[in-house]
Amino acid sequence: MEIERDQRRFKQIVRGRIRENLRKYITHGEMIGRKGKEAVSIPVPKLDVPRFRFGKNGSGGVGQGDGEEGDAVGKPGDGPDGSGGAGSEPGSGHLMEVEVSLEELAAMLGDELELPRIEPKGTANVVAEKSKYNSVRQTGPESLKHFKRTYLSALRRQISTGNYRPDDPKIVPIKRDKKYRSWNDIPKPQVNATVIYLMDVSGSMTDDQKEIVRTEAFWIDTWLASQYKGVEKRYIIHDAVAKEVDEHTFYHTRESGGTRISSAYQVCADLIEKSFPVADWNIYIFQFSDGDNWGDDNRQAFELLGEKLLPASNIFCYGQVESPYGSGDFIDALHQEYGENEKLVTSEIPDKDGIYKSIKKFLGKGK
Amino acid sequence: MTLELGNLTPELAAIQVEVEQYARDYGLDFFPTIFELIDADQLNAIAARGGFPTRYPHWRFGMEYESLSKGYHYGLQKIYEMVINNDPCYAYLMRCNGLVDQKMVMAHVYGHCDFFKCNQWFSKTSRKMMDEMANHGSRIRRYMDEVGVAEVEDFIDACLSIEDLIDVHSQFIKRSDTKSKYEFANQDDEGKKSRSDRLPAKNYMDRFINPRETTSNAADESDKEPPQRRVPEHPERDVMLFLLEHAPLNGWQADVLSIIRDEAYYFAPQAQTKIMNEGWASYWHSTIMINQGLTGADIVNYCDHHSGTMASSPTQLNPYKVGIELFRDIEDRWNRGAFGREYDECDDHQKRKTWDTGAGLGREKIFEVRRIHNDLTFIDEFLTLDFVREHKFFRFGYNQHSEVYEIESREFPKVKQQLLNSLTNRGQPIISVVDGNHKNRGELYLEHTYSGVELQIDYARDTLENLYRLWNRPVHLETTLEDAKIVLSFDGSDHELEHGGLYDLADDSEDAA
Structure with a gap:
């Protein structure tokens, strides 16, 4: 049908526009609005046809209904016409929000950064059972009663026992007529992955640094989710001590204590041991810090890293976010200790623009 | 896309015959009307193209389609009816609608068809638009084959940017002489002059055969610098026409621009008469269904659907609702003779309310109104203080402090002015x-x-x-x-x-x- 051609063309244009501006979206995570489970909305520049039209300043109109003067009748977003950005910047153009599935976004990210597809390890060790309603049983809850089958077997029984009268065709099912819908478990091989984020929340990490971490984590999640069915995310924060937290706490906690990276490594190692058997899980560890660590802690940290974390994980990524307060030593210490290590990837993120390169480095290994 | 013509089931075809007869009996005057029964998906596809199955390819139709079909699948919106101003009139019925719905939609459609045919603002629109749109489509597809999809599409985008910049009144008045590349006006003028004042001469001999002294006055004038003329002489509302005549466009570009312009003029009256058109169609579906179309069993379904169509929200007037109520108000007033100087000058509210001269002119009046008015003049002429009060109209505006829309006023002149402003030049x-x-x-x-x-x-x-x-x-x-x-x-x-x-x-x- 012709409309499908138009639809394809539209999608092609949207993808093209997003791709053109992907670098901007990657480094400015805040541009991406409403992040949902399966899709995000992205402001795409100059998508609809621009026209001379009235601005919002004089907007108002005529409505109908009850109410006194001064009563509120609606918010600006309620109208049918919710598009249009502020656009105060000359040449930035008007914007239109477009919904893009995470899968599509990941594909674009993959193309843009030339990311290799990940080859999962531990193929199909974890088996997820998926239930499918495809059978009938003699017993079950009333809510799952199969009316047609129950009726048919009652009819059959009444005819065979001579209880069926065509002039008064009443069918009364008894217990053994009753049939219930039931399910079978269908085993489905599934490769699982977990992402464990570690972050330093000591005083030297400011909100700007956390924003960088948050943006980077969004893209990492998007990419990994496109490579695995079911990615579990875990968050660990630390200063001098570490603990596992939920996502919101992860980004919104600020402690004033000192910094002991080894504490986070210990919690992480325990978590892996407890919840993610190495044989079954693809484990990704991302650590973000400003590079500050108590001097004598490095030795203990490297011990944990070398003995537990590196062997367990597919890849261990250390991102050092530049902060006005941090010392930035840790990355050098890592390099000294490990030199070139297959599983260890480090990257320095001086500012938002550094996110792009950093993601490419982290995910570029295809592990 | 292939569509069979008039593919109604026998049951629906019988309903069509029935409803059409009712419409005719009420005096509605319409083009032959062909109903197509189609699936929701096809309906969305056609609606995305402004009602036409075949048009030029363009991404915005795909965008529209995606939004319509998403809305439909999430159960947010549903298109019941779609009518094309064409001779014959094409109308689409959604296959999954119930019979009462189909009957109501048909009655509604006959209202639209009558409006298309009889309202003066539509009188200059092409009635063979179905064919013309298809023709536009094949012309543009050919250009795409010749110079490339992206280039033509980009150019279409540029044209669409100014498609609102037309002069709807120009269809009815001759503002300026039509200019043609093939009229050589100046040369003709010179020819005439030389016959009257001058002796015929070749260019290089002219000075000698027609010396200055003998042709003094006339020649002096023509030698003077012509007064500086601005192009255009008067401000030109039809920006698309101005570009067609003056912009440096090549062949296919000029053709594409003229296509977009033709289509803009075709659609303009629909934007000018949204309230009237929907009001008129709603008036007739309601009249026909209530008086003839309904059986007792249908009544609940009909009421559910009708009231859904008439629902209004606090920040948006529903053209169906405003239109039907205004037509009913006009009919009522003209039936009671509640118009003219004596009525207007009467201050007694009670007297006005019960005013009845037994004039009985209501039906006749609304038929006249549907012939000559557009939304702007319709509201200007017939929106009364009593009506605005009864239907609880108000004007709302944006409050910068609380960041919400608030009711600003219920004063009649303010409400009316706001409504007229929003209708001026199609908004x-x-x-x-x-x-x-x-x-x-x-x-x-x-x-x-x-x-x-x-x-x-x-x-x-x-x-x-x-x-x-x-x-x-x-x-x-x-x-x-x-x-x-x-x-x-x-x-x-x-x-x-x-x-x-x-x-x-x-x-x-x-x-x-």
């Missing part, structure tokens, strides 16, 4: 070409006739960029921002904003309605 800003040779450098200068509401500047800038693609020289738009005149300019690479208008157009402002 679009009024923009004209005032100079096609700005600064004597071939730059294009447009003026926005400011009426109290500012333009959205980011959109205006992007529109100027598109305009530049058509004009190929710098383009300017004079408008008003924060109570001061400004000029937005785009020269092909940079935007500029200058304060102060360049022309004093006080004497040219005949268009400022």
Whole structure:
């Protein structure tokens, strides 16, 4: 049908526009609005046809209904016409929000950064059972009663026992007529992955640094989710001590204590041991810090890293976010200790623009 | 897409015959009407193309389709009916609708068909648009084959940017002589002159055969610099026409622009008569269904559907609702003779309410109204104080502090003025070409006739960029921002904003309605 051609063309244009501006979206995570489970909305520049039209300043109109003067009748977003950005910047153009599935976004990210597809390890060790309603049983809850089958077997029984009268065709099912819908478990091989984020929340990490971490984590999640069915995310924060937290706490906690990276490594190692058997899980560890660590802690940290974390994980990524307060030593210490290590990837993120390169480095290994 | 003509089931075909007869008996006058039974998906596809199964390919139809089908699948919206102003009239019925719904939709459709055929604002629209749209489609597809999809599509985008800039009244008045490339007016004039005043002579001998002294007066005048004429002579509302006549377009570009312009003129009356058209169609589906169409068993379904169509929200008037109520109000008033000087001058509320001269002119009046009015004149002429009170109209505005829309006023003049403003020029800003040779450098200068509401500047800038693609020289738009005149300019690479208008157009402002 012709409309499908138009639809394809539209999608092609949207993808093209997003791709053109992907670098901007990657480094400015805040541009991406409403992040949902399966899709995000992205402001795409100059998508609809621009026209001379009235601005919002004089907007108002005529409505109908009850109410006194001064009563509120609606918010600006309620109208049918919710598009249009502020656009105060000359040449930035008007914007239109477009919904893009995470899968599509990941594909674009993959193309843009030339990311290799990940080859999962531990193929199909974890088996997820998926239930499918495809059978009938003699017993079950009333809510799952199969009316047609129950009726048919009652009819059959009444005819065979001579209880069926065509002039008064009443069918009364008894217990053994009753049939219930039931399910079978269908085993489905599934490769699982977990992402464990570690972050330093000591005083030297400011909100700007956390924003960088948050943006980077969004893209990492998007990419990994496109490579695995079911990615579990875990968050660990630390200063001098570490603990596992939920996502919101992860980004919104600020402690004033000192910094002991080894504490986070210990919690992480325990978590892996407890919840993610190495044989079954693809484990990704991302650590973000400003590079500050108590001097004598490095030795203990490297011990944990070398003995537990590196062997367990597919890849261990250390991102050092530049902060006005941090010392930035840790990355050098890592390099000294490990030199070139297959599983260890480090990257320095001086500012938002550094996110792009950093993601490419982290995910570029295809592990 | 292939569609069989009039593929109704026998049951629906019988309903069509029945409803059509009712419509005819009431005096509705319509083109032959063909109903197509189609699936929701097809309906969405056709609706996305403005009602036409075959049009030129364009991404925005795909965008529209995606939004319609998403809305449909999430159960947010559903298109019940779709009618095309064409002879014969095409109308679409959604296959999954119930029979009562189909009957109601048919009655509604006959109202629209009558309106298309009889309302004067539609009188200049092409009635063979189905064919013309298909023709436009094949022309544009051919250009795409010749010069490439992207290039043609880009050009279409630029044209669409200014598709609102037409002069709807030009269809009815002759504002200027039509210019044709093949009229050589000046040469003719010279020919006449030489017959009267001058002796025939070859160019190089002219000075000797017709010496200056003998042709004194006439020659003096023609030797003088002709008075500087602005192009256009008067501000031109039909910006698309101006570009067609003056922009440096090549063959296919000019054709594409003329296609977009033709379609804009075709659709304009529908935007001008939204309230009336829907009101009229609703009036007739309600009249036909209540009086003849319904059986007792249908009544609940019908009421559910009808009231769904009439629902209004606090911040948006429903054209169906306003239209049907206004037509009913007019019918009622003219039936009671509640119009004219004596009625208008009567101050006694009770007397006005029970006023009845037994005039019985209601039906006749609404048929007349549907023939001559558009929304703007309809509201101007027939929206009364009593009506606004009864239907609880109010004017709302944006409150900067609380960041919500608030009821501003229930005063009749304010409410009416706001409604009229929103209908003026189909709710679009009024923009004209005032100079096609700005600064004597071939730059294009447009003026926005400011009426109290500012333009959205980011959109205006992007529109100027598109305009530049058509004009190929710098383009300017004079408008008003924060109570001061400004000029937005785009020269092909940079935007500029200058304060102060360049022309004093006080004497040219005949268009400022």
